[in-house]
Amino acid sequence: MDQEIQDYLFDLQGYLVLENAISVDDLEKMNAWIDAHWHYVEKPWADSTEDKRTPRWIGNIETHTYNIENGVNFQNIIEGGDVFEKLIDHPAWINHMRKYIHEVNGLSIHENFLNVRGPGGFIHIHCGGHVPLSYLTFRQENTGEWMVGQINVLMALNDIGPGDGAPVLVPGSHKCTEIHPRLNVDGKGLVYDGVSGKPAGTAFGTKEIYLKAGDVVMFTDAITHGSAERTNEGFRRSIVYRYSPRYVRERFDYLHSEALLERLTPDRRKIIQPTSPRRPPM
Numbered sequence: 568m569d570q571e572i573q574d575y576l577f578d579l580q581g582y583l584v585l586e587n588a589i590s591v592d593d594l595e596k597m598n599a600w601i602d603a604h605w606h607y608v609e610k611p612w613a614d615s616t617e618d619k620r621t622p623r624w625i626g627n628i629e630t631h632t633y634n635i636e637n638g639v640n641f642q643n644i645i646e647g648g649d650v651f652e653k654l655i656d657h658p659a660w661i662n663h664m665r666k667y668i669h670e671v672n673g674l675s676i677h678e679n680f681l682n683v684r685g686p687g688g689f690i691h692i693h694c695g696g697h698v699p700l701s702y703l704t705f706r707q708e709n710t711g712e713w714m715v716g717q718i719n720v721l722m723a724l725n726d727i728g729p730g731d732g733a734p735v736l737v738p739g740s741h742k743c744t745e746i747h748p749r750l751n752v753d754g755k756g757l758v759y760d761g762v763s764g765k766p767a768g769t770a771f772g773t774k775e776i777y778l779k780a781g782d783v784v785m786f787t788d789a790i791t792h793g794s795a796e797r798t799n800e801g802f803r804r805s806i807v808y809r810y811s812p813r814y815v816r817e818r819f820d821y822l823h824s825e826a827l828l829e830r831l832t833p834d835r836r837k838i839i840q841p842t843s844p845r846r847p848p849m
Contacts, residue, residue: 577667578707581741582776582786588659589722589781596650597724601683601804604641608683608802611639627824631680634691638684643821644806645679645839652827654679654808655835660720660785664810667715667787673813675841677702677717684732684803687796689766692735692773693759695750695791696743700758702811703789705741717788717811723778724804732797733775734784735768741789747772750791760793767793813841 568576577583601608604625611630613621622630627646630639645651655676664674694703704716727733737747746756749763749770760767767773775795776784786792788809797803809818817839828836 573663577663577787580736580738581705581790582736582738582784583663584776584778585659585783585785586779587781588657588783591781593650593653594724594781596648597681597806598804600647600650601681601724607641608639627821627827629819629821631819636688637690638682638688638803641681641683642819643679643823644681645676646824646827647681649830651679651681651806652831652835654722654806655831655838660783663785664718664720667713667718668810668812669712669714672714673841674838675811675813675815676817676839677809677811677815678818679806679808681806682804684794684797684805686798686800688732688803689768689796690794691760691763691765692747692749692767692770692791692793693757694788695737695740695747695756696789697746697750697756698758698789702815703741703787705787705789715787715789717809717815718785719788720783720785720808720810722783722806722808723780724806725780727776727778727803727805729775729777730797730799732799732803733768733777733795735770735773735775735793735795736784736786737770737772737791738774740772740791741787743791747791766796768795 573583607623607630613623627643629642631642632640668674702716706714721734749760750757
């Protein structure tokens with residue numbers, strides 16, 4: 568697909584699917600990492616009560632969930648080895664990030680995590696063009712200049728088809744100022760559906776995005792999105808890197824290890840540490 572068509576579809580739909588973006592060799596390494604840490608999937612919390620879950624740590628990687636039905640997130644997965652580091656500026660999508668977020672703004676990674684989600688898991692519907700948040704902006708001027716506040720790159724580590732808990736999007740909703748019916752409570756638009764308790768895939772206007780292992784769906788965070796409920800056996804495995812302009816901070820304030828910073832190329836380091844700390848001379 569040539570760039571002109573990709574630009575048109577991203578502007579129109581708010582997302583693009585990049586097929587075979589990740590090599591078979593890298594997929595094997597990422598899935599091997601999950602297999603080697605499977606006991607964290609089975610027991611992600613050091614202790615757990617109804618209203619509190621204490622995360623476990625694997626070096627600088629933290630177990631996490633937004634809601635228990637979302638599955639287990641391994642936050643700050645870039646600390647997991649070189650196969651995750653190379654995703655920072657992966658050639659399959661990095662030029663899209665630089666163009667759509669805009670090179671002059673620079674890039675940062677707002678959040679990066681590996682997710683494992685089993686039967687019954689899903690994400691509620693959230694976001695949309697009605698939400699007044701800076702990182703949910705989406706502008707494309709007639710001059711060809713873009714300014715997108717955040718782009719999510721969701722990478723499928725195994726096949727995601729019907730019943731697998733596919734990501735769901737409402738195409739075009741990133742430009743819609745009308746509030747999605749499920750996010751409309753007494754005329755006030757919600758950012759996140761914390762009311763219905765239903766999977767995003769049951770909501771009006773959603774489209775399930777099916778992916779083969781190694782495929783990627785990149786979408787503006789402004790689009791109304793979530794995921795369908797997983798009704799099949801087994802686990803959905805995916806990675807999400809969320810790119811923003813360089814002045815959007817890291818979401819959970821992780822301090823990257825010196826070992827990681829030393830290994831990274833200058834371009835990669837600039838993305839994950841876009842604003843280096845300045846200290847007075849000793």
